[in-house]
Amino acid sequence: MCSGKGAPGISTTLSGKSGISDKVALLTLAARILSQRRTRVPGIVLRVEGRPHAGRVALITGGGRGIGAATARLLAREGAAVAVAARTEEEISSVAREIEAGGNTAIPVLLDVTDEDSVSAAFEKARAGLGPVDILINNAGTPGVPLPVARTELSDWRRVFDANVTGAFLCAREAMPHMVSGDWGRIVNVSSAAARHPMAGMAAYGASKAALDQLTRVLALEGEPHNVAVTGVYPGVVDTRMQEKSRAFPPDLIGKQLYRMFQGYSDFGMLRAPEEPAELISYLCTSEAARLNGHIIRLEQLEALKE
Ligand SMILES: NC(=O)c1ccc[n+]([C@@H]2O[C@H](COP(=O)([O-])OP(=O)(O)OC[C@H]3O[C@@H](n4cnc5c(N)ncnc54)[C@H](OP(=O)(O)O)[C@@H]3O)[C@@H](O)[C@H]2O)c1
Known part of the structure; x- marks a missing residue:
């Protein structure tokens, strides 16, 4: 590993x-x-032909929009029965309906990853509707309000950590026992380059994603003897509601530097489609990707290797 x-x-x-x-x-x-x-991940082929997830059950947190929705659609197209999980009922229902209309299998599952009971109930609903979860995508996350530490409310700090780290811990804790007893499992944690690149105003987000990366590495060690592979993904700058919201913060609140950075991602065409990280995430859930365990993979690295 x-x-x-x-x-x-x-x-x-x-x-x-x-x-x-x-x-x-x-x-x-x-x-x-x-x-x-x-x-680096030499020789990686992102596509596994056919339906590599056939017979698997996947739960995607934050599956109602953005990267999570793109991942849910792709996993379903590639054969998994998917539980589309988040807090906004109309979004998860709409994604699940769309998947079913395409002839694949999905159910919407209401989930607040920060709430222990909600996480247990969501896994129970997925189990009852589809079977035990063998693929978990910990994608739900929030950037919080990007402010310097001196101006960060404790409640905002906690909200970011609850969603980005504790949520992933709670979901992994629910998923691991079945994966271990079935001797197969995949967990992909959607992290961020902010975990490694410090940015003024992004302490809670960056620190929470760094903690998520360490959770990834520890889970990978715990899963390894049981054929449970756990990986992390830095998806790059992706065209989702999260970026939309970040662009909407006024410069007098978050400072000119961050404001310009968020505007620049859009103005200079740096936003990638959610389907791009979804492809990497889906690949990491295949049996072919078994050698990737404990890796934190940046999408840009793969692009460099594909050239
Ligand atoms: N977009 C980027 O540029 C970018 C870059 C690096 C990393 N990421 C990471 O990618 C992941 C997905 O973000 P995105 O860009 O796709 O943003 P998004 O469109 O805002 O989606 C976030 C998803 O997370 C869900 N969520 C948030 N809090 C939740 C909670 N407490 N319980 C359950 N679900 C919750 C949201 O649904 P509800 O609000 O309905 O619950 C939504 O479905 C995040 O972890 C983010 O940190 C994104």
């Missing part, structure tokens, strides 16, 4: 002497290349 962890904290500012700082710079470069090698 590969941890997918980056280079250790080697700094170029250790010494003012040019000879030593050159060596440090070289070491830094070498460490970067090595870390890229470790996190």
